[in-house]
Amino acid sequence: MTLDSTNVSWPTYPDLANKTVLITGGGSGIGAAFTRQFAQQGARVAFVDIAEEASQALVQHVEKETGNAPKFVPCDVRDIPALQTAIEKIGSELGDIAVLINNASSDARHDFEAVTHSYWDNRVAVNLRHMFFASQAVAYQMKRLGGGAMINLSSIIWRLKLTGLPVYSVCKAAVIGLTRAQAREYGPFGIRVNSISPGAVWTERQIKLWFTPEFERDVMAGQCLNARVLPEDIANMALFLASDAASKCTAQDFTIDAGWS
Numbered sequence: 001m002t003l004d005s006t007n008v009s010w011p012t013y014p015d016l017a018n019k020t021v022l023i024t025g026g027g028s029g030i031g032a033a034f035t036r037q038f039a040q041q042g043a044r045v046a047f048v049d050i051a052e053e054a055s056q057a058l059v060q061h062v063e064k065e066t067g068n069a070p071k072f073v074p075c076d077v078r079d080i081p082a083l084q085t086a087i088e089k090i091g092s093e094l095g096d097i098a099v100l101i102n103n104a105s106s107d108a109r110h111d112f113e114a115v116t117h118s119y120w121d122n123r124v125a126v127n128l129r130h131m132f133f134a135s136q137a138v139a140y141q142m143k144r145l146g147g148g149a150m151i152n153l154s155s156i157i158w159r160l161k162l163t164g165l166p167v168y169s170v171c172k173a174a175v176i177g178l179t180r181a182q183a184r185e186y187g188p189f190g191i192r193v194n195s196i197s198p199g200a201v202w203t204e205r206q207i208k209l210w211f212t213p214e215f216e217r218d219v220m221a222g223q224c225l226n227a228r229v230l231p232e233d234i235a236n237m238a239l240f241l242a243s244d245a246a247s248k249c250t251a252q253d254f255t256i257d258a259g260w261s
Contacts, residue, residue: 010037010236013243017042020094021242022087024048024077024134025104026070027055029203030153033231034101034238036061039068041239043099046090048075048083077104077130078122087137096141099242102131102152105171109164120167127171128178135182139191147190149242152179154197154253156261172197176253183251192250194241199257202228224259 021038025031026047039045039062047070049055055072063069071094073086091097105127110119131152142148157165158173175195183193200219202211220226233256240246241254255261 010040010232011239013041013239013245015244016099016239016242018044019098019242020044020046020091020096021099021101022046022048022090022097022134022138023101023103024083024130026101027051027058027072029205030198030201030231030234031101031103032058033235034103035070036065037232037235037239038099038242039066039070042068044094045070046073046094046097047071048073048077048086049104050074050076077134078125080130080133083130083134084137087134087141091138091141096145097138098142098145098148100134100138100142100148100150101238101242102134102150104130105153105168107155107157107165107168110167111164112166115167123167124171127168128174131175131178135186135193139186139189142186142191143189148192149246150182150186150191150193151238151241152182152193152195154179154195156197156199156255156257159197159261179253180251187250192241192246194246194249194251195253196234196237196241197253197255197257197261198234199223199229199255199260201234202230219260222260223257227258229256229258 021043023034026035027049035047052074059072075082075086077083135150152175154175155172158169179193179195237254
């Protein structure tokens with residue numbers, strides 16, 4: 001039997017209602033699933049993204065679907081001062097941020113031999129650096145609240161030893177180390193920090209650019225479950241980790257890949 005996330009009944013976490021949630025890269029793909037699912041829980045959702053048109057469309061869709069319009073703040077996460085300003089603005093307008101999801105990233109393909117110094121720096125800025133500084137900025141707000149939850153998006157890609165995007169793989173491996181360091185740093189303040197490592201997630205972008213029938217056959221051959229991993233599957237784990245149900249979970253990585261890795 002082929003399993004599908006559309007047949008799943010998503011849980012409700014009452015403690016997430018009215019909490020301020022910030023999602024980086026929340027305008028499309030997995031990020032959009034986070035935005036929708038947290039809005040559905042009644043949270044005060046804000047997200048930053050570089051794609052303004054798609055993000056504005058998502059705000060309208062989520063408001064129509066849930067009656068709870070998320071707040072969109074245009075921001076390029078490579079611009080750390082702008083990101084810090086956005087975080088301060090969101091906290092001031094919606095209340096101190098209780099949940100941070102460091103999601104923004106780009107898995108643009110690149111070859112080892114073609115990587116230049118500037119490309120390396122750019123990819124690290126897109127996929128890793130902003131997580132550190134967003135967490136640093138949000139931590140001040142979480143400390144005022146007496147605790148909070150941070151969730152960093154990693155990936156199974158570095159464990160699979162794949163070629164074609166080495167800097168991305170390095171960054172996603174580094175997210176695990178960052179998560180564990182943050183968990184120790186922020187734990188005394190009641191702040192939990194975990195990471196999520198998705199496998200092959202069937203987003204519109206992935207389907208358009210990479211997910212050919214041949215690729216799907218390879219993925220299904222590697223997975224233990226004959227099922228597509230959907231953005232909603234990743235969001236479901238984030239809801240749990242952000243909620244009181246995961247109150248003793250920190251410094252851990254949670255893999256959602258249908259058994260591929």
